[in-house]
Amino acid sequence: MTLYARFAANLDAILDALEGEGALPSGLERRAVAVEPPRDPAHGDLATNAAMVLAKGARTNPRALAERIAPRLAALDEVVGAEVAGPGFINVRLAPTIWHDELRAILSEGSAYGRSRAGAGRRVNVEYVSANPTGPMHMGHCRGAVVGDALANLLEAAGYAVTREYYVNDAGAQVDVLARSAHLRYLEALGRQIGEIPEGLYPGDYLKPVGERLAKEFGELYADAPEAIWLDIFRRTTVEAMLDLIRADLALLGVHHDLFASERQVQESGAVDRAFALLGEKALVYRGTLPPPKGKTPKTEDGSDWEPTELTLFRSTEFGDDQDRPIKKSDGSWTYFAADTAYHMQKLQASDELINVWGADHTGTVKRTQAAVQALAGRPALDVKIVQMVRLLRAGELVKMSKRSGSFVTLAEVVEEVGKDVVRFTMLTRKNDAQMDFDFAKVVEASKDNPVFYVQYAHARIRSLYRRAAEAGLDPGSPADLDLLDDEELGLVRIAAQFPRIVEAAAQAHEPHRVAFYLGDLAAAFHALWNRGNDDPSRRFLIEDNPELTSARLMLAGALGQVIRNGLNIMGVAAAEEMQ
Numbered sequence: 001m002t003l004y005a006r007f008a009a010n011l012d013a014i015l016d017a018l019e020g021e022g023a024l025p026s027g028l029e030r031r032a033v034a035v036e037p038p039r040d041p042a043h044g045d046l047a048t049n050a051a052m053v054l055a056k057g058a059r060t061n062p063r064a065l066a067e068r069i070a071p072r073l074a075a076l077d078e079v080v081g082a083e084v085a086g087p088g089f090i091n092v093r094l095a096p097t098i099w100h101d102e103l104r105a106i107l108s109e110g111s112a113y114g115r116s117r118a119g120a121g122r123r124v125n126v127e128y129v130s131a132n133p134t135g136p137m138h139m140g141h142c143r144g145a146v147v148g149d150a151l152a153n154l155l156e157a158a159g160y161a162v163t164r165e166y167y168v169n170d171a172g173a174q175v176d177v178l179a180r181s182a183h184l185r186y187l188e189a190l191g192r193q194i195g196e197i198p199e200g201l202y203p204g205d206y207l208k209p210v211g212e213r214l215a216k217e218f219g220e221l222y223a224d225a226p227e228a229i230w231l232d233i234f235r236r237t238t239v240e241a242m243l244d245l246i247r248a249d250l251a252l253l254g255v256h257h258d259l260f261a262s263e264r265q266v267q268e269s270g271a272v273d274r275a276f277a278l279l280g281e282k283a284l285v286y287r288g289t290l291p292p293p294k295g296k297t298p299k300t301e302d303g304s305d306w307e308p309t310e311l312t313l314f315r316s317t318e319f320g321d322d323q324d325r326p327i328k329k330s331d332g333s334w335t336y337f338a339a340d341t342a343y344h345m346q347k348l349q350a351s352d353e354l355i356n357v358w359g360a361d362h363t364g365t366v367k368r369t370q371a372a373v374q375a376l377a378g379r380p381a382l383d384v385k386i387v388q389m390v391r392l393l394r395a396g397e398l399v400k401m402s403k404r405s406g407s408f409v410t411l412a413e414v415v416e417e418v419g420k421d422v423v424r425f426t427m428l429t430r431k432n433d434a435q436m437d438f439d440f441a442k443v444v445e446a447s448k449d450n451p452v453f454y455v456q457y458a459h460a461r462i463r464s465l466y467r468r469a470a471e472a473g474l475d476p477g478s479p480a481d482l483d484l485l486d487d488e489e490l491g492l493v494r495i496a497a498q499f500p501r502i503v504e505a506a507a508q509a510h511e512p513h514r515v516a517f518y519l520g521d522l523a524a525a526f527h528a529l530w531n532r533g534n535d536d537p538s539r540r541f542l543i544e545d546n547p548e549l550t551s552a553r554l555m556l557a558g559a560l561g562q563v564i565r566n567g568l569n570i571m572g573v574a575a576a577e578e579m580q
Contacts, residue, residue, distance in 0.1 A: 002116070002500040003102060007046055007092070008035040014072045015050065023068060028057045037498060044083070044091035045098075045494060048073075051088040062088030099493040100482040106496060106559040114499045114566050119160030119507065125347045126152045128357035129250065129257075130167040133242040134178045136206050137249035137411035140359070143436065144387040145411075146427035146572070148357035149255045150512035151385070153570045158507035163351065166257045167343060170239045171264040172336070178202060178242070179235035183222070185211025186234070190223055210241045252415045253423065254572045261346070263339060271342035272334050275376065276314075276327055278345075284315045284375055290323065314341075319371035337365070341372040344382070348373070354382045355510060357432075360389055383510055387432045393439040418444055421573045425452040428516040428571055446579075448527070451520045455564065456576040458523035461530060462561035463577050465541050469554055472544050476558060480551035489556055492529060495522050496563045503570070512571065519567045526560055 001009070011033070018024040033054070038047040051066035058065060066088040073092055074082040081093040106113050128148020131141045152162045169175075181202040188194045189211040197203040214222075214237065222230035243260065250256065266272070279285050289308040297306065312328040314337075327338040347354055354373060358366075366384045373382040392399040392409060399409055415423055418440060426443050429451050430436045448454050466476050485493075499518065506514035533540035541553045565575045 002504070003098070003497050004035050004046070004501045008033075010076055011035060011048060011050060011069075011073070014069060015054075017072070018068065024054065024058050024065075028054050030054070036501075037494070038091055041491065041494070043085065044081075045094040046092040048090050048092070049088075051084075051090065055088065066090050096483070096490060099490045099497070100485075102497045103482065103493050103555060103559045106562050107555065110562060111566060111569070113562060114503045115157045115159070116500060116504055117159040118504045119155060119158045121159065121161050122353060123163070123351045124155055124160045124353045124355060125163045125165055125351040126155070126355045126357065127165045127167055127347070128152075129246075129255070130169070130358075131246065132169050132172075132174050133239045133246065134174055134202060135204055135242065136245050138408045139390055139392050139411060139414060139438065142253065142411050142414070142423065143390050143427045143432075144357050144359055145250060145253055145255050146424050147385065147387055147432050147512060149253075150424070150428055150515075150571050151355065151357065151510060153572060154503065154507050154512045154515065157503050157570055160507070163259060164257045165259045165261055165347070168239070168243065168260055168262050168264075170235075170262055171267055171339070175235050175239055176231065178238050179231055180227070182207055182210050182214065182234050182238040182241075183227075183230065186214040186218075187211075187223060189215035190220065192223070206245065207238075210238055213237075213241065249411050252412055252420065254420055261343065263343065266343045266346065267334070267339055271346055272338050275342040275345045276338065279314060279341075279372075279375055282375065284318070285327065286313055286315065287311070288313050288324070290326070314372065314375075316368050316371035316375075319374045321367040321371045325368045325371075337368060337372075340365075340369060341376070344369065344373050345376050348377055348381065352381075355385065356382065357385045357387060359387055362386070385432050385510060388435050390427075391435070391437045393437055395441045396439065414438075421456075421576075422452050424572050425455070425516065425568075428513045429520075431511070431513050448524075451516065451523075453579075454527070455519045455523040455568070457579055458526045459561055459564045459568075459575045460577065460579045461526075462557045462564075465554070465557055468542055469550070472542070474542075474544075474547060474550055474554070476551075476554045478551050480555045481548055482552055482555065484549050484552040485556060488529065489553070492522075492525050492556065492560060495525050496560055499563050499567065515567050515570050519564060519571075522560065522563065522567075 012030070015024060015030065015033075019026045019028075030050075030053070033048065033050045035046055035048050038044050048069075051062045051069055055062035055065050063084060066084040070082040070084050070090050073079055073090065078095055078098050079092055080095050083091050085091050126148055128151075129137075129141055129145045131137065137145070149164070152164050155162045177200065181197075184194050184197065184201060185207045188208070214234065222233070276285055287310055289310055290313070292306050292308070309330055311326045311330065313324040314327050316325045317323060325337055326335050327341070329335055344354065356369070362384075363386055366386070370380070370382045370384065374380050392414075422443050426438060427436075442450060443452060444450075446453050446457075469476050499522075502514060502518045506512060530541070537543075541550070541557055543550050561575075568575050
């Protein structure tokens with residue numbers, strides 16, 4: 001149980017007692033009651049809004065209610081003071097021993113500090129990347145890969161059972177184009193002259209090894225054969241080759257999936273028929289026409305080019321969508337939305353909750369997909385995290401990339417240049433739906449303005465401190481008198497103690513960037529404490545002629561380093577042992 005959860009339980013007990021005494025009505029909704037750090041640390045160690053939340057239901061003044069709660073909080077053994085502030089907030093000051101105990105807990109729990117069972121084993125499917133299998137990963141895929149993978153790590157740390165999934169779009173027209181492109185490279189490998197790659201095909205050199213493999217396997221067998229003979233074979237073979245390439249690219253980023261689900265297999269399994277038979281039983285499927293597109297009117301003699309067509313539709317407006325959605329085309333074939341709905345039905349069979357990490361180009365399909373999932377599950381069960389595009393810069397100049405022209409900058413090239421950890425950390429320095437610039441020069445800059453460097457530098461300084469202590473014959477693991485730590489030093493323990501709360505809140509909100517933000521704040525506080533020793537030698541962490549104080553400060557530094565490592569681990573980033 002976190003420090004904040006423990007005090008929330010104490011507060012609950014106080015509120016229960018007030019109810020028992022008749023000072024509060026029974027059954028008041030308490031979900032909005034919070035125990036959290038005050039915005040200004042000078043106001044105390046903890047703050048609660050209990051009186052503000054409950055006063056209306058209790059038909060009393062918030063400040064008057066706060067003045068009944070505060071003395072009971074002040075009477076707790078661990079509390080040295082509880083004060084009512086403003087209209088009814090309560091600020092609580094804790095005894096220094098609380099922070100001593102928390103420091104020891106960080107060191108004793110080690111890599112487990114911050115992990116919890118808040119998720120109670122709830123099964124969550126996180127689908128991310130899911131790029132069309134038509135080539136290697138580029139920077140357009142990178143951000144979603146990192147956000148999805150870090151979110152999966154975060155959920156696991158908070159006690160959820162997570163499945164990492166990649167949906168392979170291997171049934172659309174784009175994979176037919178891929179197969180034709182591979183056939184051209186197959187002919188090239190056989191020594192045929194192919195000239196310029198025709199418009200509409202994938203021109204990238206990454207298909208040359210695929211063509212060579214196909215030439216080695218099939219020889220001249222399909223060189224002059226009609227497309228209908230070889231298209232399916234080349235499609236399947238090339239998609240698998242692209243998936244091998246994608247897996248290798250993602251591995252460079254430290255990303256691995258548990259499942260690769262095939263759109264083609266979903267369609268061939270009959271899952272689409274089953275999904276819409278189920279929705280039909282719920283009276284959510286009907287024959288009808290859609291309203292005209294924006295700016296169009298029904299076809300008339302005046303020359304309007306839109307004519308209503310009767311289609312099979314899903315009643316997605318019953319679940320918050322803007323309009324009902326077609327599930328069959330006019331030719332009777334299933335729409336992509338129908339296949340996607342069936343895919344989500346399959347995921348629901350093995351999961352309690354679904355999270356999709358999608359690129360900004362999928363924004364328009366969010367409502368309909370959430371509507372379909374809600375209809376199938378009988379409850380809202382899908383959260384979609386939209387990841388905005390990343391602008392790739394080099395010293396401020398835009399780096400242009402075009403997947404279809406074959407001139408794009410690959411994920412592998414970026415990782416090779418700046419390293420996996422820099423890429424992953426940088427991708428989490430902005431909220432997923434905020435625009436991002438990735439400048440090759442800035443992300444490796446040794447500056448406090450670069451959060452990647454600043455957090456890693458904090459950890460490297462702590463590791464260096466431990467090495468210097470060992471060289472001086474000091475044992476960082478020896479017992480220490482934590483009463484020697486001053487209030488400024490205990491202030492860092494207060495920040496470190498927020499880590500378990502950050503993990504739980506970030507997991508609940510599905511926002512892994514919160515961990516990066518938190519680590520930035522912790523690193524800044526540590527550097528400020530470190531730098532005070534530049535002006536005053538007595539404030540340094542390592543004082544050879546004062547081993548007692550040094551031991552206490554080494555314990556503090558060790559605990560901070562542990563929290564940084566634990567946070568970086570959630571982000572999928574290795575902690576730096578030293579900085580060059």
